[in-house]
Amino acid sequence: xxxxxxxxxxxxxxxxxxxxxxxxxxxxxxxxxxxxxxxxxxxxxxxxxxxxxxxxxxxxxxxxxxxxxxxxxxxxxxxxxxxxxxxxxxxxxxxxxxxxxxxxxxxxxxxxxxxxxxxxxxxxxxxxxxxxxxxxxxxxxxxxxxxxxxxxxxxxxxxxxxxxxxxxxxxxxxxxxxxxxxxxxxxxxxxxxxxxxxxxxxxxxxxxxxxxxxxxxxxxxxxxxxxxxxxxxxxxxxxxxxxxxxxxxxxxxxxxxxxxxxxxxxxxxxxxxxxxxxxxxxxxxxxxxxxxxxxxxxxxxxxxxxxxxxxxxxxxxxxxxxxxxxxxxxxxxxxxxxxxxxxxxxxxxxxxxxxxxxxxxxxxxxxxxxxxxxxxxxxxxxxxxxxxxxxxxxxxxxxxxxxxxxxxxxxxxxxxxxxxxxxxxxxxxxxxxxxxxxxxxxxxxxxxxxxxxxxxxxxxxxxxxxxxxxxxxxxxxxxxxxxxxxxxxxxxxxxxxxxxxxxxxxxxxxxxxxxxxxxxxxxxxxxxxxxxxxxxxxxxxxxxxxxxxxxxxxxx
Amino acid sequence: xxxxxxxxxxxxxxxxxxxxxxxxxxxxxxxxxxxxxxxxxxxxxxxxxxxxxxxxxxxxxxxxxxxxxxxxxxxxxxxxxxxxxxxxxxxxxxxxxxxxxxxxxxxxxxxxxx
Numbered sequence: 001x002x003x004x005x006x007x008x009x010x011x012x013x014x015x016x017x018x019x020x021x022x023x024x025x026x027x028x029x030x031x032x033x034x035x036x037x038x039x040x041x042x043x044x045x046x047x048x049x050x051x052x053x054x055x056x057x058x059x060x061x062x063x064x065x066x067x068x069x070x071x072x073x074x075x076x077x078x079x080x081x082x083x084x085x086x087x088x089x090x091x092x093x094x095x096x097x098x099x100x101x102x103x104x105x106x107x108x109x110x111x112x113x114x115x116x117x118x119x120x121x122x123x124x125x126x127x128x129x130x131x132x133x134x135x136x137x138x139x140x141x142x143x144x145x146x147x148x149x150x151x152x153x154x155x156x157x158x159x160x161x162x163x164x165x166x167x168x169x170x171x172x173x174x175x176x177x178x179x180x181x182x183x184x185x186x187x188x189x190x191x192x193x194x195x196x197x198x199x200x201x202x203x204x205x206x207x208x209x210x211x212x213x214x215x216x217x218x219x220x221x222x223x224x225x226x227x228x229x230x231x232x233x234x235x236x237x238x239x240x241x242x243x244x245x246x247x248x249x250x251x252x253x254x255x256x257x258x259x260x261x262x263x264x265x266x267x268x269x270x271x272x273x274x275x276x277x278x279x280x281x282x283x284x285x286x287x288x289x290x291x292x293x294x295x296x297x298x299x300x301x302x303x304x305x306x307x308x309x310x311x312x313x314x315x316x317x318x319x320x321x322x323x324x325x326x327x328x329x330x331x332x333x334x335x336x337x338x339x340x341x342x343x344x345x346x347x348x349x350x351x352x353x354x355x356x357x358x359x360x361x362x363x364x365x366x367x368x369x370x371x372x373x374x375x376x377x378x379x380x381x382x383x384x385x386x387x388x389x390x391x392x393x394x395x396x397x398x399x400x401x402x403x404x405x406x407x408x409x410x411x412x413x414x415x416x417x418x419x420x421x422x423x424x425x426x427x428x429x430x431x432x433x434x435x436x437x438x439x440x441x442x443x444x445x446x447x448x449x450x451x452x453x454x455x456x457x458x459x460x461x462x463x464x465x466x467x468x469x470x471x472x473x474x475x476x477x478x479x480x481x482x483x484x485x486x487x488x489x490x491x492x493x494x495x496x497x498x499x500x501x502x503x504x505x506x507x508x509x510x511x512x513x514x515x516x517x518x519x520x521x522x523x524x525x526x527x528x529x530x531x532x533x534x535x536x537x538x539x540x541x542x543x544x545x546x547x548x549x550x551x552x553x554x555x556x
Numbered sequence: 557x558x559x560x561x562x563x564x565x566x567x568x569x570x571x572x573x574x575x576x577x578x579x580x581x582x583x584x585x586x587x588x589x590x591x592x593x594x595x596x597x598x599x600x601x602x603x604x605x606x607x608x609x610x611x612x613x614x615x616x617x618x619x620x621x622x623x624x625x626x627x628x629x630x631x632x633x634x635x636x637x638x639x640x641x642x643x644x645x646x647x648x649x650x651x652x653x654x655x656x657x658x659x660x661x662x663x664x665x666x667x668x669x670x
Contacts, residue, residue: 047569049637049640049641050641050651051573051574052574096574097573419640419647430646430647479635480636
């Protein structure tokens with residue numbers, strides 16, 4: 001993991017000191033809210049429906065047990081005993097008092113954490129594949145790149161006041177788990193024909209009010225050119241982005257209005273004019289950062305674990321959990337564990353203090369002290385020995401964290417929605433809870449197979465509904481909550497924006513509609529290996545639309 | 557024809573705690589909707605807002621919100637957003653204002669607010 005150097009540590013502590021003074025000046029009346037708001041947002045502090053909310057950055061979703069324990073401690077000491085994992089691999093606290101926030105930030109700084117770049121029109125916290133450094137399909141660990149982008153973007157004087165927020169995601173695997181095509185910039189690590197490492201550069205993806213799939217502006221960018229090229233993109237955006245209209249200010253609109261070819265030409269022209277070597281990182285510095293992410297000292301283990309096979313044979317529930325919640329690791333004898341923060345009936349992504357501490361303990365004991373937070377609002381133990389899975393599972397069961405639903409229908413992404421968020425137009429969490437309860441039978445859920453439901457409580461799409469196999473968007477219609485359903489979205493390397501099925505549903509109608517949809521899928525799929533998204537692509541919207549709106553069947 | 561005026565109250569978030577507050581008839585702040593000052597016409601609403609907006613040392617973002625009145629003339633929220641603001645997260649009834657006033661959760665109108 002990256003470790004702060006003296007500069008990083010002093011910088012973060014100094015930011016806390018500044019913010020403490022700003023909070024004091026707000027409380028004593030020296031600062032108006034208009035003056036204070038941009039300052040608090042720069043430090044991750046929002047004001048929501050019922051309280052302040054502090055969004056803490058977990059850069060590229062990586063943290064260690066000490067950091068997780070601090071997050072747990074903060075939840076108890078300053079909040080109401082829980083935190084919420086977000087779709088940007090961050091964690092949010094929903095109830096901090098204004099006066100406590102500088103103390104929270106100080107506690108975070110003690111473990112090399114902060115809330116910088118979690119808000120405002122800056123380059124936001126960089127996200128990455130949550131299986132980074134572990135996945136069997138990985139070409140290269142994306143985290144050194146993410147860390148380089150983080151260091152380059154933090155307080156970059158030219159890009160502190162962009163037209164709008166700007167989000168960068170990095171994946172090191174061909175199977176894209178970082179939704180790179182729905183980011184302002186997506187970086188996909190690959191190798192050219194000569195075997196040299198580089199990036200496919202994707203620009204102008206985004207969800208929200210106007211969803212767009214990102215466009216490739218460079219098929220292959222040599223690794224050494226990363227920062228100059230990013231700087232060229234940002235410079236073009238900073239100059240050309242629509243500052244006149246907040247809703248058209250994201251780079252996706254610039255790409256859309258300008259055209260990919262023309263924008264690519266502008267970026268390349270800017271890039272050509274730059275003094276690249278003065279911006280690019282020195283190879284020794286790249287190497288220094290890469291060394292922080294060197295793989296842990298794995299044991300030499302056989303690919304099969306006798307202990308695991310025996311435990312699976314003895315315990316069907318455990319076997320199901322292993323099948324569903326573990327993924328292939330690059331190291332023989334190891335696996336990646338998805339710790340579900342989606343227990344049936346709980347708010348997706350909410351973890352209690354006790355649960356955070358259990359996850360920290362397990363990371364320390366069984367995962368080389370490493371953790372990831374996924375954009376799908378789960379926690380990941382990236383380096384677990386197959387032999388240790390029974391012990392890990394037992395501890396997770398005890399903590400209510402062993403729901404075997406990774407990628408299944410109850411592994412729902414849901415934004416906080418109108419239960420917390422001041423921007424929301426409808427609730428998300430109770431919709432997710434209702435669907436979870438309807439599909440709480442693990443046998444049925446597993447039989448349905450991969451089924452990605454993503455719920456947002458407003459058009460800003462924090463819940464990624466556009467790229468859900470089933471997307472649910474909560475709106476207000478005539479004074480009540482109304483939910484639009486989209487079908488066929490895809491968050492992977494084959495990114496697709498879902499198709500709107502038709503008129504919206506009331507709060508109570510959503511769950512039954514999803515049940516009808518699932519029934520239709522089960523009856524229409526070619527066989528059990530055909531996922532919902534595959535069946536949808538084969539058959540199109542119509543049969544599923546018919547199922548969604550066929551309420552008579554429900555009554556029959 | 558003049559548009560029918562809906563009674564209004566001033567709501568905001570407390571500066572220090574961030575929770576929901578309402579302006580009372582003394583232009584101070586209360587956490588009980590039942591104690592909120594009610595504007596029965598446009599002028600009264602404007603006047604309340606004028607008293608609220610300068611109070612930046614106490615609250616954040618004061619605004620006028622529609623209410624309806626029960627038989628005793630006490631206000632209750634008409635929009636679901638405001639209803640949630642009187643309570644807290646609907647998925648966590650142990651949190652927010654509803655946690656300390658569980659008996660006041662339903663019905664808001666009959667109970668006279670929070």
